[in-house]
Amino acid sequence: MALHEIHVTINDEPEQVSVPANMTLMRMLREKLALTGTKNGCSAGECGACTVLLNGEPVNSCMVLAVECDGARIVTIEGLAGQKRLAPIQETILRQGGVQCGFCTPGILISAHALLQRNPDPGEDEIREALVGNLCRCTGYVRIIESVKEAARMQSAAG
Amino acid sequence: MNTHPTLPEFDYLRPRTPAEASEFLSRHPGEARPFLGGTDVLVRMRDGFLTPRFLVDVKGLDGANDLRFDPKAGLTLGAAVSMNRVIASAEVRTHYPLLAEACRSVASYPLRTRATVVGNICNASPAGDSIGACLVLDGVLHVHGLHGLRQEELGSFFLGPGKTRLEAGDVVTALHLPLPPRGCAGVYLKLGRNQLSDLSIVGVTALGHPDSSCPSGYRFRLALASVAPVPFVPVAAERHLASHPITPESLREAAQLAADACSPIDDVRGSARYRRLMVRNLSATALAQVWGRLTG
Numbered sequence: 001m002a003l004h005e006i007h008v009t010i011n012d013e014p015e016q017v018s019v020p021a022n023m024t025l026m027r028m029l030r031e032k033l034a035l036t037g038t039k040n041g042c043s044a045g046e047c048g049a050c051t052v053l054l055n056g057e058p059v060n061s062c063m064v065l066a067v068e069c070d071g072a073r074i075v076t077i078e079g080l081a082g083q084k085r086l087a088p089i090q091e092t093i094l095r096q097g098g099v100q101c102g103f104c105t106p107g108i109l110i111s112a113h114a115l116l117q118r119n120p121d122p123g124e125d126e127i128r129e130a131l132v133g134n135l136c137r138c139t140g141y142v143r144i145i146e147s148v149k150e151a152a153r154m155q156s157a158a159g
Numbered sequence: 160m161n162t163h164p165t166l167p168e169f170d171y172l173r174p175r176t177p178a179e180a181s182e183f184l185s186r187h188p189g190e191a192r193p194f195l196g197g198t199d200v201l202v203r204m205r206d207g208f209l210t211p212r213f214l215v216d217v218k219g220l221d222g223a224n225d226l227r228f229d230p231k232a233g234l235t236l237g238a239a240v241s242m243n244r245v246i247a248s249a250e251v252r253t254h255y256p257l258l259a260e261a262c263r264s265v266a267s268y269p270l271r272t273r274a275t276v277v278g279n280i281c282n283a284s285p286a287g288d289s290i291g292a293c294l295v296l297d298g299v300l301h302v303h304g305l306h307g308l309r310q311e312e313l314g315s316f317f318l319g320p321g322k323t324r325l326e327a328g329d330v331v332t333a334l335h336l337p338l339p340p341r342g343c344a345g346v347y348l349k350l351g352r353n354q355l356s357d358l359s360i361v362g363v364t365a366l367g368h369p370d371s372s373c374p375s376g377y378r379f380r381l382a383l384a385s386v387a388p389v390p391f392v393p394v395a396a397e398r399h400l401a402s403h404p405i406t407p408e409s410l411r412e413a414a415q416l417a418a419d420a421c422s423p424i425d426d427v428r429g430s431a432r433y434r435r436l437m438v439r440n441l442s443a444t445a446l447a448q449v450w451g452r453l454t455g
Contacts, residue, residue: 001168021171021214024201044202051269057243058269063198067171068216111269132355133267 011079048134051107077106100138185328257345291364291382343368
């Protein structure tokens with residue numbers, strides 16, 4: 001199988017990676033770049049544990065081929081905080097007790113962050129709809145939803 | 160079923176023109192496949208149901224990413240336009256809200272960043288959520304094949320589960336929806352095992368609009384998901400509503416006709432018997448909702 005040379009920006013860092021066609025973005029992040037914050041839950045685009053931002057929008061990285069990402073800008077959980085120590089949604093999920101085993105958490109944070117970018121003041125239904133693709137077996141979702149509401153309040157207070 | 164997280168080996172190419180794509184696809188019949196969002200194809204490959212030697216990425220072709228509304232001609236959706244873009248489009252929400260509603264019922268936001276309406280159609284699952292809206296809105300596919308461009312009407316496009324009129328060398332470049340009928344109202348009711356994100360047990364698309372050519376004064380269009388080998392149009396139900404005065408009774412009769420006409424199967428999501436009953440109930444609900452909106 002031929003290898004494809006791709007150039008991507010991951011968490012603001014330019015990377016050049018050699019990937020076979022059948023390597024998903026998820027596997028490239030974990031296996032080629034040691035960015036193991038992105039998790040493999042189902043390999044079928046159903047659980048959301050592998051959610052990352054691709055050109056600003058959340059995707060299930062198990063449903064994207066690495067070779068399709070030439071020239072793309074990717075943000076993983078490792079880069080969510082940017083220059084800060086924690087993004088607002090990371091602070092609030094810890095404060096609200098929205099993390100137990102932590103396996104769903106990176107994907108949840110990416111999806112929640114993307115929601116607040118496009119809708120800074122979401123109602124409960126909108127939060128639930130935005131997170132429906134991020135399954136959690138531990139928390140029962142209530143604390144996660146509350147943490148998104150608190151992060152929204154924090155961000156609007158910060159102006 | 161092989162659910163190992165790695166994909167089987169294949170080669171990937173990205174043709175620059177439809178001619179290049181059609182030429183390559185026709186030279187490798189049965190072993191090359193057009194590739195859009197990948198949200199169905201990759202899963203089927205991982206599970207061993209599809210083993211293409213080549214994936215031909217057609218998202219970069221001219222017009223593939225265009226979403227255009229023409230007030231005289233209607234809506235043109237390039238093949239690569241994602242469902243999230245369709246949902247967010249002001250023109251779709253204004254002129255084809257039924258399509259946005261149907262797309263919104265699919266999976267989840269991250270999945271819809273990649274999933275496409277054209278891909279949903281070409282995957283030809285009877286459960287395809289956006290297909291019903293495209294059927295009742297008289298959608299037409301623009302196809303580029305070995306012999307050039309042609310159009311395929313959706314009404315005759317589906318031949319069986321996962322089977323369409325597309326042949327080796329064919330690439331769907333766009334979906335076109337003509338202008339919606341004046342004064343129409345539509346709804347998509349989806350029954351799943353949960354409130355959001357599941358594949359449908361039953362999906363009912365209903366559209367109605369004033370039509371003086373119908374004895375009843377109204378024309379209703381229906382499409383049913385997950386209850387037949389293909390996305391299914393219960394024609395007898397539609398005819399009933401075209402020819403009988405619209406009353407709660409005639410709407411219920413039409414719902415029963417829809418239930419009688421479909422051919423559901425038992426599967427992991429529901430039994431055939433349950434599905435048939437739900438077609439009756441959800442069709443009645445959908446028709447009543449549409450009628451309520453048509454009559455203010």
